[in-house]
Amino acid sequence: MLLLVLELVGVTAFAASGALAAVRARLDIFGVCVLGATTALGGGVLRDLLLGITPPTALTDGRYLAAALVTSLLVFRFNPGVARLRRSVLVLDAAGMGLFATGGATTALAAGGSALAACIIGMTTAIGGGVLRDVLLREIPTVLRMEIYALAALAGSVVVVAGTAAGLRPGVASVFGALLATGLRGVALRRGWNAPLAR
Amino acid sequence: MLLLVLELVGVTAFAASGALAAVRARLDIFGVCVLGATTALGGGVLRDLLLGITPPTALTDGRYLAAALVTSLLVFRFNPGVARLRRSVLVLDAAGMGLFATGGATTALAAGGSALAACIIGMTTAIGGGVLRDVLLREIPTVLRMEIYALAALAGSVVVVAGTAAGLRPGVASVFGALLATGLRGVALRRGWNAPLAR
Amino acid sequence: MLLLVLELVGVTAFAASGALAAVRARLDIFGVCVLGATTALGGGVLRDLLLGITPPTALTDGRYLAAALVTSLLVFRFNPGVARLRRSVLVLDAAGMGLFATGGATTALAAGGSALAACIIGMTTAIGGGVLRDVLLREIPTVLRMEIYALAALAGSVVVVAGTAAGLRPGVASVFGALLATGLRGVALRRGWNAPLAR
Incomplete structure (x- = not known):
């Protein structure tokens, strides 16, 4: 129950970031909904396709789609008012990213994926929606360019995989992983940390 | 038989819109064929991936690919001559969109998908090819920006799902759904209807 | 064993082309790794998704990912030094393209795909990574615009399918196919061959 609430918080944050970007790009009301839903659910759909879970959970459990559309x-x-909440959206987005990364890794392990597959699929679950959002709006994906995002998602996934291998219960490992991913992202945002660029 | 002919009309219209856009973007002859085929078959491939139908029908039944390539x-x-047919292509494209939306929803129901999944997958079948076309040509997807396209596709899918649930035969529900989707799109085109933008 | 070495050469060449493009686009170190890995492994992941092989081989066999990341x-x-190797990367990339095309076609036949599906999936395996690279960096895919690339990949796939149908062992047909695809691409590069554009 708590997990569902947390996941829906993540969906809401991702949908808000997608919808805000769509409004800025002058999409119409239907395009805003499609982009919000794609950003919120795209990572989970990619996860399910990579694991052979069809149709994807996001299309069968209506609560995720409903949260994204609302x-x-x-x-x-x-x-114009909600754009002022952009900072709060970033914080919620960091929480969603951590939950999506650890949820993706847990799902991959439960579906019989290898440790490596679980790390990659966890990261893909967390960054997939944002990548789709930026590609659809003709931008180079932000999560690959700045402010330690994909790295934080990978770190959270690795904690889940390593923790489970070390005997932790999946739920406990997920809590640690999500805290690490979200915390790392939060600190990076606050301090303006960026990963290095090439010369 | 009639259904196959109608589907091939839709494939032809979608391929023409993809090929025309590729010619304008100065792609070479092979790029034009790849883009025409991707626009025509991409929505169906996405539908099959979401439903776990592999390899996708568009890769096993050569008639669709042949129609797209020709x-x-x-x-x-x-x-230069065919560009003058752009208006006719738009009309055929509206017909193809309606057929793809209802065909996608019907396939999803037949594969055991839920009502929600069938609505989303029907819409995805109809708009997927056009979205891929625009992303490959570095444009924000037209179908999300103007002239009531994705909404019409969704409306057609909903008719199929609701009609089937109400006891209609799938074929009959599909006819109603396709007529509604194509008609809505046609009226939107003729009257210049657009969905509202945010302030 | 030889096949694995050749495949890893292809992975390395594709990863280098993706990473070089990412460095030029000012991605950070993590974005460079993600783009290198996506370019190197994206075609194989698409192949596996189209064939229903989940999770994709590239996520379960760590050697491919390791080669891409290194x-x-x-x-x-x-x-700045490695950019001067661009010409060598193009040659290795041609070799990788031929190996990916024939490997993709062989995998598709082994998974029970039809001749048509094997041709398309072989070509998709070879060009998929480069298409993803260009889409993520907001460029119209190079492989669709110039210098006979997708056509060479298709030719290699067709040789595998036709050769296997004619009774050749898959390994032998693959050698012929890879030589044809890589040779065709090499000659096109050297002579500046391009496929024709529309008027």
Whole structure:
């Protein structure tokens, strides 16, 4: 139950970031909803495709889609005001990223994936939605360019895989992983940390 | 038999729109064929991946690919002339969209998908090819920006799902769904209807 | 054993092309690794998704990912110098393209795909990584625009399918196919051959 609530918080944050970007790109109300839903659910759909879980959970459990659509419509309706919440969206997005990374890694392990596959699929679950959002809006994915995002997602996934291998219960390993990923991302945001660029 | 003919009309229209866009973007003859085929078959491939139907039908039944390639080559060959047919392509494209949406929803229901999954997969089948076309040509997907396209596709899918649930035969529900989707799109085109933008 | 070595050469060449492009686009070190790995492994992941092989081989056999990451880090570290190797990367990339095309077609036949599916999936395996690289960096895919690339990949796949149908052992057909694809691409590069554009 708590997990579902946390996941829905993540979905809401991701949908808000997608819908805000769509409004800025002058998409119409339907495009804003599609982009919000794609950002919120795209990572999970990629995870399920990579694991052979069809149809993807996001298309069978309506609660995720409902949360994404309600959020997108609220962003559309209250647009100039909601843009001022961009900072709060970033914080919620960091929480969602951590939950998606550890949830993706846990799902991959439960589906019989190898440790390596679980790390990659966890990271893909966390960054996939944001990558799709940026590709659809014709931008180079932000999560690959700045502010330690994909690295934090990978770190969270690795904690889940290593913790489970060390005998921790999946739920406990996920809590540690999500805290690490979200914390790392939060510190990077606050301090303006960036990964190095090539010369 | 009639259904196959209708589907091939849709494939032809989608291939023409992809090939025309590729010619405008200065792709070579092979790029024009790849883009025409991707636009025509991409939505169906996405549908099959989401439903776990592998390899996708578009890769096993050669008639769809043949129709897409012949269309692409004709567009390439008769280019400056065929561009004048753009209005006719839009009309055929509206018909193809309606058929793809209802065909996608029907396939999803037949594969055991839930009502929600069938609605989303029907819409994805109809808009997927156009989204891939625009992403490959570095444009923000037209179908998310203007002239009520994705909404019409969703409406057609919903009719199939609701009609089937109400006891209609899938074929009958599909006819109603396709007529609604294509009609809605046609009226939107003719009247210049657009969905609202955010402030 | 020889096949594995050849495949890893292909992975290395593709990873180098992705990492070089990422460095030029000012991605950070983590983005360079993600782009190098996506370019190197993306075609194989698409192949496996189209064939229903989940999780994809590239996520379960760590050697491919390791080769891609080491290459990406070397490109990042030695950047201004390694850019001078661009010509060598193009040659290795042609070899990788031929191996990926024939490997993809062989895998598709082994998984029970039809002749048509094997041709398309072989070509997709060879060009998929480069298409993902260019889409993520917001460019129209090079392989669709110039210098006979996708056509060479298709030719290699067709040789595998036709040769196997004619009774050749898959390994022998693959050698012929890879030589044809790589040779065709090499000649096109050297002579500046391009496929025709529309008027």
